[in-house]
Amino acid sequence: MHDIRAIRDNPAAFDAGLSRRGLSAMSSEVLALDEARRALILKAETAQAEANKAAKEVGAAKARGDEDEFQRLRAQVAENKAQIASLNDGAKAKDAELQALLLGIPNIPYDDVPDGKDEADNVEIHRYGNPRNFAFQPLEHYDIPAVQDGMDFETAAKLSGSRFVLLSGSVARLHRALAQFMLDTHVEEHGLTETITPVLVREEMMVGTGQLPKFGEDSYQTTNGWWLIPTAEVTLTNIVNGLTIEESYLPRRYAAHTLCFRSEAGSAGRDTSGMLRQHQFEKVEMVTVCTPETSDAEHTRMTTQAQNILEKLELPYRTVILCSGDMGAGARRTHDIEVWLPGQNTYREISSISTCGAYQARRMNARYKPSAGGKPEFVHTLNGSGLAVGRTLIAVLENGQEEDGSVTLPAVLHPYLRGKTRIDASGSLV
Structure with missing residues (x-):
């Protein structure tokens, strides 16, 4: 959520940031609501001062036996109370309207984010490995003989x-081995705190990280009001919801392996083939809560951590910085890591690492006390996949496929598979 004071101080900069996202100027609408709310508050405070003055005069009139003045002042106090209540109700209504408007406005891109409309304008900033030269036409993951018996879409469709x-x-x-390998790497090498979180959350937690109120159609809600998390970003980030913590407690770096649920409303096309885009999937999520001064360094750190997983798996990838028109609503800067899928002859997103600044912290009212003293400040939050387990499975299968229908597995996974190195064409680990 945006800082109303910053919009008041520099509405042109606010509108310029929205324009970079392809949105119309909104400062006039925001400030009109803000001014109406503040005017009602001022009127209520003025009426309260008058009521306080009249209340004192009531006693004085009573003491000197001036019955007419006593009755007039009593009537004035009663009238002021009704007016104050009405003005306060009006101010609360305007405040609720303003908060609802601010909650629906996306974050402002950082200056170093490239301008653009969509993924065609994203900028590659790093590349690792070279796609393998196959002596045969590589298949998509679900067509590889080694995989076909172990990946059943028909039965799943019958079930769900x-x-x-x-x-x-x-x-x-x-x-399962991939998820365990990711967690072990993040905990033992990257210093993240392994966390097991719920997958059902209260509505205010979804509001806190920005999935609500605007993007509710992308997630699932239960009949009793809980929401199924679309990612552990929701639970890990909201650990600090409503808290004011000591600066010495920061940074907090978390990792969690969870089920994730997304409705994928409106998605269509090639991205839905096989396991690429599912309603239910697993992901190892990374979240960092830190001070504003360290958030850029943490963004670089988290990007490197996700890249390290792919490098250990010997998977070619590229990293791009998303342009202003392609970023998620809560992000100020996003790095997408795209893994090479030979079956599709293209790179596909496998991780998205975003720094949100104080946008989520304002929604959650999450602050820290500076060690040097002074007023509490909002923390900064970051999130990223480390990695999407299903998509990593796809990449391992497609990049490791052999002409005889078997799959050669990355060496780093062999210890997690009791020394097994391949899945043969019949589907057995050997």
Whole structure:
């Protein structure tokens, strides 16, 4: 959420930031609501001062036996109370309207974010590895013989509908090994705190990280009001919801492996093939809570951590910085990491690492006390995939496929598979 004081101080900069996202100017609408709210508050305070003065005069009139003045002043006090209540109600209504408006406005991009409208304007900033030269036409993950018995879309559709998958045997074990490898790396090498979180959250937690109120159609809500998390960003970031913590407690760096649920409203096309875009999937999420001064360094750190997972898996990838028109609503800067999928002959997103500044912290009212003293300040929050487990599974299978239908697995996973190095064409780990 935006700082209303910053909008008051520099409405032109606020509108310029929205323009970079392809949105119309909104400062006039925001400030008109703000001014109406403040005017009602001022009137209420003036009426309260008058009421306080009249209340004192009531006693004086009573003491000197001036009945007419006593009755007049009593009537004035009663009238002032009614007026104050009405003005306060009006101010609360305007404040609620202003908060609802601010909650729906996306974050302002940092200056170093490239301008652009969509993914065509994203800028590559790093590349690792070279796509393998296959002596045969590589297949998409679900067509590889080693995979076909362990990746069942038909049974999943019978159980739950489209965009679900039933994994079994070697493929299920490989999926589990990938998640364990990611967590171990983040905890033991990257210094993150492993965390197990709920996957059901209260509505205010979804508001806190920006999924609500604007993007509710992208998630699932239960009949009793809980929401299924679209990512552990929601739970990990909201650990500091409503708190004022000591600066010495920061930075907090978390990792969690959870189920994630997304409705994928409106998505269509090639991205939905196989396991690429599912309603239910697993992800290892990274979240950092830090001071404003360290948030840029933390963004670089988190990007490097996600890249390290892919490098250990020997998977070619590229990293891009998203342009202003392609970023998520809560982000001020986003790095997307795209892994090479030979079956599609293209790079596909496997991680998105975003720094949100104080945008989420204002929504959550999450602050820290500076060690040097002074007023509490809003923390900065960052989040990123480290990685999406299903998409990593796809990348391992497609990049490791062999002409005989088997799959050669990355060496870093062998210890997690009891020394097994391949899935043969029949689907067995060998």
